[in-house]
Amino acid sequence: xxxxxxxxxxxxxxxxxxxxxxxxxxxxxxxxxxxxxxxxxxxxxxxxxxxxxxxxxxxxxxxxxxxxxxxxxxx
Numbered sequence: 163x164x165x166x167x168x169x170x171x172x173x174x175x176x177x178x179x180x181x182x183x184x185x186x187x188x189x190x191x192x193x194x195x196x197x198x199x200x201x202x203x204x205x206x207x208x209x210x211x212x213x214x215x216x217x218x219x220x221x222x223x224x225x226x227x228x229x230x231x232x233x234x235x236x237x
């Protein structure tokens with residue numbers, strides 16, 4: 163992903179994390195609460211098989227749609 167798109171996705175991921183604060187279900191693995199920012203990054207990496215910086219520019223819309231899905235359906 164080029165630098166401009168990478169920055170755009172990073173900002174979008176941070177904003178999504180802000181919207182998920184306090185909305186993720188509790189987990190025994192995270193007794194102090196879950197980190198919504200890490201959750202977004204881990205889910206993106208898991209779905210696309212690479213970090214957000216490694217995803218091709220052509221898939222930027224797909225990444226944004228997936229992040230929106232994560233915000234609408236916290237898990």
